[in-house]
Amino acid sequence: MVKGLKILCALSLFITLVMTAGTSLTQEAPPAATKEAPPAAAKATPADGHTIHVTAPHLIDGKVRGPFHHYCKVASPEPFIECLLYETDDANAKIVGIEYIVAKTLTRNTEVLPKKQWKKVWHDHAEEIATGNVKVLDLPPDKAKEVADTVAKTDGIVFSLWPEGAKIPTGKVSMGMMVGHAKHK
Numbered sequence: 001m002v003k004g005l006k007i008l009c010a011l012s013l014f015i016t017l018v019m020t021a022g023t024s025l026t027q028e029a030p031p032a033a034t035k036e037a038p039p040a041a042a043k044a045t046p047a048d049g050h051t052i053h054v055t056a057p058h059l060i061d062g063k064v065r066g067p068f069h070h071y072c073k074v075a076s077p078e079p080f081i082e083c084l085l086y087e088t089d090d091a092n093a094k095i096v097g098i099e100y101i102v103a104k105t106l107t108r109n110t111e112v113l114p115k116k117q118w119k120k121v122w123h124d125h126a127e128e129i130a131t132g133n134v135k136v137l138d139l140p141p142d143k144a145k146e147v148a149d150t151v152a153k154t155d156g157i158v159f160s161l162w163p164e165g166a167k168i169p170t171g172k173v174s175m176g177m178m179v180g181h182a183k184h185k
Helices: 002-026 031-036 115-121 125-130 141-151
Strands: 052-060 063-076 080-086 095-103 135-137 154-160 174-178
Touching (some): 052 080, 052 154, 080 154, 125 154, 125 174
Antiparallel strands (some): 063 080, 080 095
């Protein structure tokens, strides 16, 4: 009985705090407060730095979809690159997938990733770039070639988060593959 009462009190306190915080987030600060305290510098977040812009179609559930706009950042120098995938480059576009781009020295190392698993869900970026389907955007030609040359030394794994035609994510995650992907031997 006492334990149940403590839980109920804690829950009530939590709901009160959430409601109070929600109200204060929607109300404007009083003019004096905005004049006295200068805005704090924006804290860096993990989402910062996704500035490498690439387009490429993917093979998802047996259908060619895209091209998807990839906004990528180098997470570590091996290279390990992560990309947020969007259907358009519109500022309000929603993330529809994620691609991890990882150095072949890691993905082809059977102590890190079993060969059977690599064959099932990874694709070779040198092969994908050779198809002509990958476009590096928003960079001068020499820098775009530098990006392509770096990515050619990697493999990719694509997680598609939105089934084709869905209005919202449904919970179904599909593995995307490069267009022109041949079954690995």
